[in-house]
Amino acid sequence: MPELPEVEVVRRGIDRWATGRPIAGVEVRYPRSIRRSPGGVAAIRDALVGDSFRCASRRGKYLWLPLTHKADLALVVHLGMSGQVLMQPRDAQDEKHLRVRIAFADDDREMRFVDQRTFGGLYLDELRSGLPTTIEHIARDPLDPLFDADATARAIRRKDTEIKRVLLDQSVVSGIGNIYADEALWRAKLHGRRPTGRLRQPRVRELLSHARDVMDAALGEGGTSFDSLYVNVNGESGYFDRSLDAYGREGEPCHRCGAPMRREAFMNRSSFRCPRCQPTPR
DNA sequence: CGCGCCTCCTGTGTGC
DNA sequence: TGCACACAGGAGGCGC
Structure with missing residues (x-):
């Protein structure tokens, strides 16, 4: 993907x-x-x-x-x-x-x-x-040199919705899909259903930094070579199995606290999180 | 206007 | 063995 x-x-x-x-x-x-x-x-x-x-x-x-x-x-x-x-x-x-x-x-x-x-x-x-x-409606992505993290964090907090939905909204911040959204949320210890308006600006900035870092790390691993099969649809690319902390890890121990990771339906797809590090908002 | 659900598409895996 | 169905999800479009 x-x-x-x-x-x-x-x-x-x-x-x-x-x-x-x-x-x-x-x-x-x-x-x-x-x-x-x-x-x-x-x-x-x-x-x-x-x-x-x-x-x-x-x-x-x-x-x-x-x-x-x-x-x-x-x-x-x-x-x-x-x-x-x-x-x-x-x-x-x-x-x-x-x-x-x-x-x-x-x-x-x-x-x-x-x-x-x-x-x-x-x-x-x-x-x-x-x-x-x-x-023209696609926002700059976190790896863009002109990406404005402050403005993006403000735009995120202005939205009246849940945080994972905004991470996937390409008109607010682009490049993030289901996999890296879950990875960024795990790193930030945030549940995807946290309401955006209730998050403080520094928290949102932190989340965006994590999104940038995890995508930068994945880019560093580079997938496989360009001229053969690059990413196959079964998810068997170079970095997939090695460096993911959340996505696809249902039942496996959280890399931070050891609690079994959970999978939940969200937005008609799967979300993966640690029940202890990323508790359900009330 | 803005949020959120539905739909498009096909191969793979699973359960009966 | 074979069929039916769930699942994977980016993003435009549309309904509320």
Whole structure:
């Protein structure tokens, strides 16, 4: 489940291997994967073929690849639940869930978008002040140099809801998904259902620091290599088993106090917490 | 207006 | 053995 660290690894891979190369062709194997792209595959082809990706940018879980010559256009990439971007030799066998293929004129490895559950996709978008118009509502993420922790903490406290909901609200702070939300809450010793308005500003700042730290640590471990299978949908990536303190640890001892970790339904998904370190709010 | 639930999607695991 | 169903969850959309 790609959250910020996984997406950043993909960004670096694209930046390293796919930018500056003349694009020769686009093949869409599964139209649903470009459903958000105005004009469909024809418009993508018109824009991309003959141009090149200038760089790979990211905000939260969104990637975008601005074009070199059409400077106001970018290809936006969202991995959704199960998306992968792979650089593969042209003659490598198609992946089972290969959705889109982008070939380069220099003929050295093509870029493939592979996505089992098809929540992700690729689409063309216009840039406004360097940002795709469709992600203007996405807030800066905690690893962004311009991330304003004070302002974000204030925005969080203004919300009339529970703390985990806000951590997952990409318009308040981006890049955090279910896994890193649980990890940050565990580090901060906070229950996800704590009402935001009842948390003091320094507590919220602390929580945001933990979110940044845990994502930074995951990024440091880097997942596996970019050119083979990066994150498989079964969660078998490099760092998963090693460094998680909360997510997926139902029944296992809390790494801090030893109490058996609990799993609870929350927002139609699972939340994991320590019943002793993160007690239920009254 | 803002909060929160529903839905989309498919492979895997589990229980009967 | 095979079927049915729960589960994984990012995020847009919509109802209240």
